[in-house]
Amino acid sequence: MLLYLRGTVEAVARLWPPLLAAAVVAAAAAAPDPLAARANGSNNTSGCYTRLFAFGDSLTDTGNFISYAAAPGPVARLPYGETFFHRPTGRWSDGRLIVDFIVERLGTPYWPPYLAGKTAEDFRYGANFAVGSATALSQDFFKKRHLNVDQITPYSLAVQIGWFQKLLAVLASTDNAEREEIMATSLFLVGEIGANDYIHPIFQNKTLGWIKPVVPLVVASIVSSLAALIQLGARTLYVPGVFPLGCTPRVLFLFRGSAPGDYDPATGCLRWLDDLVVLHNALLKVKLAELRRAHPGVSVTYVDYSGEVLGVVTSPRRHGFDERTVLDACCGGGGPHNANFTVHCTEPGAVQCADPARYVSWDGLHMTEAVYRIMARGILDGPFAAPPIMCGCKKTASL
Known part of the structure; x- marks a missing residue:
């Protein structure tokens, strides 16, 4: 915990004024334990969730993007989906996503x-509203700030809600009692969302000074949807x-040739961009703590995707990955x-690895099924797990 907070202080301090940075970190450290919040929270007396509703971007999208896009591009072709479904399904990976493992459980x-x-x-069992390239903020927000929105879907988080x-x-x-039952016995996975709010500007050569003020707006949009x-x-x-x-191969390629000091020596990732992520996640945790206090009967659990991925990047062998290619795309x-x-x-000339299970990144922006499995464990069996999921109606084998 002390190591995490020290890293958070350093990262946030690099991006925000010291007094404000200290306030954010102090509030995050004082946030109530999600496990304690759950003890007071869920109205699900059956101990079993019957539906899952998911929102987010391409990390969660199971086919919405290819359902509406006139030219869905690579995701509609093999080798996307090759590992598990053996065909492209609209999932931005070689196989299953985190949401798929939750559905299985x-x-x-x-x-x-x-x-x-x-x-x-x-x-009958829920719905997935996530759309590839989705942002927390609206498409109009970026258009008004003179960003090219051709690659930004109009289906932002607010639209998904x-x-x-x-x-x-x-x-x-018409049945209010039925509606209340549906809401009380459903699990809501809201995110991951927000990454594209930063990635799209980065890929359009926007500076950190342009992106940093967007962070509180992104978090506010997420909290408003919650x-x-x-x-x-x-x-x-x-x-x-x-x-x-900062660990994604596409970003590392874009900023290849950066000064040695721009990289974190422990990970090889771009320090300034991962600092931005730390800032986003710290502020999000603060706002989630406020949301819990305002709604004591509700369970709101923060899931540390960043920590899960960094754990793989820093100790690839322990997780079964090849340390030589931990920052490389399997298919690129x-x-x-x-x-x-x-x-x-999927395009002519693309280079594909022999075994996606040995790679962290699938296509340079998205993870492989092997990594999504690890990230899902954090929700289903690990530190973020809710007891009702662990003792679900038809629990499958552990991941």
Whole structure:
């Protein structure tokens, strides 16, 4: 804990004025224990969740992007999906995502993505509203700040929350008691979201000075969406932080040739960008603590995706990965980190590894199924696990 807080203080202090940085870190350190919050929180008396509702971006999207995009690109072709589904499904990985492992633990079928559903029966076990390239802030926000939004989906987090409201009206149109039951016995995974709010500007050569003021706005958008779900009756919410963007091969390729001091000697990742992630996650934890205090009957659990990924990057062998390629893409355009922008995975000339299970990154921006499995363990069996998931209706074998 002391090591984590020292790292947080150093990272936040590099980006915010000292007094404000200290206030953020102190508030994060004083945040109540999520386990204690859960003890007072869930109204789920059955001890079993019957539905999962997920929101976010390409780390969670199981097919919404390819359902609406006129030209979905690489994700619609093999080798995406090769490891588990043996075909492309719209998942930005070689196999399953974190949300898939949660669905398996709950014992429900892999439900269709929201935009592919046609009837209420399609959403009997929940729905996935996440969309690849989605941001926490609206597309208009970035457009007004003169960012090219061609690669930013209009389906931001607020839009996804709107989709959920429409679906809830379908599942329980007139029966308030039924609606309350649905909300109380459903698990809500809100995120990961926010990474694209920083990645899109970075890929358009925006400076840290441009991006840093966006962080509080991104966190406020996430918290506003959480509050909307709680107002609707949500009782158990998981909120992942942003993963370490400075370790992604695409970003490392973009900033190749940076000064040695720009890299963290412990990870090889870009220090300034991971500091931004630390800032986002620290502020998010502060706001989640405030949300818990305002809603003592609700379980709001922060999930440390960044810590999970950094644990793999710093100790790859212990987790079964190849330390020589821990910062390389399994499937990419060649060049440094196998992450050349001119060629994407699935395109002619792309370089693909022999065994994705030995790699952390799948295509330079997204993780392999092997890493998503580890990240899912944190929710299902690890420090972020909620007892109702662990003793779910039809618990499958441990991951």
